[in-house]
């Protein structure tokens with residue numbers, strides 16, 4: 622049995638609000654789908670921003686809420702095809718009720734993971750947009766994912782928040798998902814003209830470089846390039862229900878998210894190639910990690 626992973630599952634997480642999680646989840650998902658990869662965007666936020674960003678809302682059938690609270694509702698019943706290669710498991714404001722609904726259940730943070738595993742649908746990429754809090758919804762995202770991306774803005778205060786976030790991921794890893802790794806920081810609303818933001822980025826680069834030798838869940842994390850520049854088109858696109866590539870394919874936001882999406886697919890192809898070679902040489906199979 623080959624243990625080469627077939628799906629790259631990434632949770633976009635930051636407890637701070639308004640940092641660019643949903644914008645990043647939607648546009649990376651759209652960018653990867655445009656590159657021909659079967660992609661699922663999971664919206665775990667009662668604000669439903671990711672769903673609405675792609676024009677998915679209104680009179681929906683079952684949603685992420687139903688999948689989480691009722692194990693008999695399958696992922697395929699609630700998943701909507703939004704674009705070529707792009708599916709959405711949408712949220713509605715009723716998601717806020719999941720917390721109380723699942724309060725007494727032992728497997729409450731495993732619901733999403735189980736639903737993905739039980740599904741017949743197969744994806745190359747899954748992006749999970751988490752709400753800005755560490756409740757049962759975000760925990761479902763962190764348990765279902767293999768990787769965590771932290772969207773953030775380049776401010777000194779954000780830097781402090783980063784160490785808190787890394788600790789949180791470590792704790793979740795210990796108790797509920799030992800394979801969870803922080804693999805990337807995505808810089809959002811970036812203004813490279815200030816020395817302040819450049820210093821913050823340099824500090825993060827240095828921190829992750831130093832972490833390579835440790836056995837922490839962020840030992841292979843990096844600050845992705847390019848940073849996503851501040852671009853008003855990214856703020857406008859959601860109200861038209863369009864990804865940035867549909868709204869304005871040549872704006873800076875399209876260029877930046879397009880390059881990041883390209884990096885994600887290339888990294889994934891390279892990893893799978895390396896693992897294929899390794900498995901061929903070593904039929905027993907090494908513990909395969911990212």
Ligand SMILES: Nc1ncnc2c1ncn2[C@@H]1O[C@H](COP(=O)(O)OP(=O)(O)OP(=O)(O)O)[C@@H](O)[C@H]1O
Pocket residue numbers: 637638639640641642643644645666668670751752753809810811849850851852853854855856857859874
């Ligand atoms: N690069 C950018 N340039 C300009 N505006 C941006 C950029 N990225 C995101 N925005 C805007 O910033 C606001 C916050 O972004 P977003 O909703 O993605 O953050 P979030 O972390 O998902 O927020 P929440 O915590 O509420 O879920 C939105 O209005 C979005 O359109």
Ligand SMILES: [Mg+2]
Pocket residue numbers: 642643644666670671750751752
């Ligand atoms: Mg959001």
